[in-house]
Amino acid sequence: MNNNRYITVSQLTSYIKYKLEQDSHLELIYLKGEISNFKANSPRYSSFTLKPAHSPISPITFATNTKSLTFVPEDGMKVLVECRIGVYEATGNYQVYVNDMMEDGIGNLYIAFNQLKEKLEKEGLFRAEHKKKIPKIPRKIGIITAPTGAAIRDILSTIKRRFPMCETILFPTLVQGELAKDDIVKKIGIANTYPLDVIILGRGGGSIEDLWPFNEEIVARAIYNSSIPIISGVGHEIDFTISDFVADLRAPTPTGAAEMCVPNRVDLINLVNQYQKRLVQIINNKIDNAYEVLNRYKNSYVLKNPMSLYEKLEQNFDYLYERLFSSIKLIINNNTNRLNKLENSYVFKNPNMLFIDKLYNYQDLVKRLNLNINNIIDNKRNNYIKLLGKLEVLNPISTLKRGYSITKVNNKTLKSVNNINIGENIKTELEDGFINSEIISIERK
């Protein structure tokens, strides 16, 4: 015995703790049982044991974070527990640390909840496009909830605080129990016959069983089919019911529903005042700008010196006038110069210059003409004289002078002896007279 290694009890406990907490199988365990000896030891820590237990004498303690409980555990309640194992070193006992816990019978409700949620979601009842808009400033509000209790009180006081200038109509209904779902459906129907702007469907906190009417299919469909928008404010912040999904707006609580439903009067007053300020600001700016523009124009050079409009025109006019004037002067000068030039030109002064050639030509031609004429006349005279000479020679009279004579018979000139006969009378012309003869004889040559 003396050769063995000896340890203390606490070392043993430490080892056991280590071993147990290391074991992966013990990290996450699901247990089923009945609660007993439930104690809420502190706001944060509660303990209980689960029956059937190993030993009633030293029960295994379950420790849980009270805050994380979604329901109020009671002795005798059947529960489903998700937990892990630890060792409490001080006592050497193992402990069960609860992560999550829910009521056993509740499991069925959760299943039903999820099934219905899936079904309605598939049908499209939760679709955002179908949700009606909640009017920003409602004047008539319908409330469907119990006529007594915190819910209606909170809703009405919230509305009164925020926006008293509206009218509310309460449609009292059962909010838990078997008969609640039909009553809720009925009240939604009645509310729809009134000219309401919005309906608040509310209920205070409670267990899943308490809130169950708001998970019923007929209630969901009644909410879906309501022509007046419905704000759902059921239970606490963490509670989600089918009604919340199908409603046009979900609020975490009944008070929250009232807050979402009506605007805050003070906020609206501030908003309106803001608008007023902005309006005044805008209009002042606009007027200032307009003044600025006006002054700019008033102070413009043209308006201050309207004559400046004329100045330009006058200048233009003067300029053009001068140009015109000098242009005309120039033209006149030019023409005068030209005229002078012409007048003083040699040709102008001696116009005969222009035709002196012609004159010479003419004189020359006259000379030549005279010369030629004289020549021609001389020629002709000479010719004439020549011809005259010839003619003198040829003149029969001249011939007569030379002793020749012309013999005619019957006034016809006798050229041949053949043309005459003996005994005919002939007349012969001599230079100084005539001889009348008779033919006595003919001699031919």
Add this chain to the structure above:
Amino acid sequence: MTKSEKKIDFEENISELERIVTELESGNVNLDDALTKFNKAYQLSKECDQKLKEVSESVNKIFTEEGKLEEFHIEEE
């Protein structure tokens, strides 16, 4: 009926007010139009302001079993 008229006044007034203010702030309005719109908007804002400041008790009714509406007073705690 006056209730629905009131409702139209209120919510639509505020929307109209916002619309005019935004339009004027965009700066595309000429001076004449701006003055007209300003007057209208300021008038609206005064009406809204007045209504909001009216001291009014909220009217609470309850639908009874007989199918009528009666005045409803919350039971004090």
